[in-house]
Amino acid sequence: MDEIQKTLLEQVAGLHEMPAGAYNIRANGQSVERSTTAHIDIVTKEDKQGIDIIIKPGTKKESVHIPVVLSQSGLTEMVYNDFYVGDDCDVIIVAGCGIHNGGDSDSRHDGLHSFYIGKNSHVKYVEKHYGSGDGSGSRIMNPKTMVEVGENSFMEMETVQIKGVDSTKRFTGAKLADGARIVVTEKLMTHGSQVAETSFQVDLDGKGSSANIISRSVAKDDSRQVFYSKINGNNRCTGHSECDGIIMDRAHISAIPEITAANLDAELIHEAAIGKIAGEQITKLMTLGLTEAEAEAQIVNGFLK
Structure with a gap:
């Protein structure tokens, strides 16, 4: 891998060297490094681009x-x-995509990740998107994630996009069995003329299932964001959706939450708030010696943590 690819790898996966455990690293359309373990196998698909990750019970x-x-x-x-993912597992999965585009043509990565999680398991999934390069070609990423969470299992998802992605459409769908839980935390920042659309749909099919979807976003310059969330309560369950956005300059943010109860014992809540940075916050930090730009950056960074 060249230095640009190594920098991208560090940004999206926090890797300075090959990690311990199982891994598959893909660069410019090809698998370049792979390792498996006694409990985790990675197999190349024969009918299309991609891999199967098999985690033993x-x-x-x-x-x-x-x-x-x-x-x-x-x-x-x-x-x-x-x-x-088999029954009784406790694993961390780190994905993500980094695109460096120094040319005039668009570069694009689309991916479909499907999770089939057994019973009594805990899966933490981290996905980061990052773009770099001074070419006029766009950096485009359209991830789709589908999750089936088995009985009494817990899925944590952390998705982060804070720099360099010109256009993205993210869709996450989840179906939960009895006692299953999912928590999704999204952190998003757009600037320039970037466009970002995020959609979540969770079907709480199981008795005692629960979902918590949290989005924190900042839109700067002329960028545009749209956030959709839909939670369907089809059994005795609890669901919560929250979207908080900071709008700056000439940006646009739309938050469109939806909750649907199809069971008497479904408890569903949605919240959405969009606003600018309060002037007194800027002033307070400036009294501590920060410039206005530094104060603004501090507030944004703290909001996205």
Whole structure:
């Protein structure tokens, strides 16, 4: 891998070197590094681009890294990754995509990640998106994530996009069985003329299932954001959706939450708030010696933590 690809890898997966545990690193449309363990196997699909990640029942305290980096301008790809997580597992999965575009043609990565999680398991999934390069070609990422959470299992999702992605459409869908839980935390920042659309749909099918969807976003310059969330309570369950946005300059943010109860014992809540940075916050920090720009940056960084 060249230096640009290594920098992208560090940004999206926090890797300075090859990680311990299982991993598959994809660069410019090809798998370049792979490692498996006694409990985690990674198999190349035969019918389309992508891999199957098979995590055996009882696997605990192990990790899987599957980052993608693109440094070739004009490259477009679609990748399908399926995760099969057995019963009684406790694992961390780190994904993410970094695109460096120094040319005039658009670079694009689309991916479909499907999770099939067994019973009594805990999966933490981290996905980061990052763009760099001074070319006029766009950096485009359209991730789709589908999750089936088995009985009494818990799925944590952290999605982060704070720099360099010109256009993104993210869709996350989840179906939860009895006693299953999902918590999704999104952190998003757009600037320039970037466009970001995020959609969540959760079907709380199981008795005692629960979902908590939290989005924190900042829109600067002329960028545009749209946030959709839909929670369907189809059994005795609890669901909560929250979207907080900071709007700056000439940006646009739309938050469109929806909750639907189809059971007498479904308890669903949605919240949405969009506003500018309060002037007194800026003033207070400036009295401590910060410039207005530094104060603004501090507030934004704290909001997205």
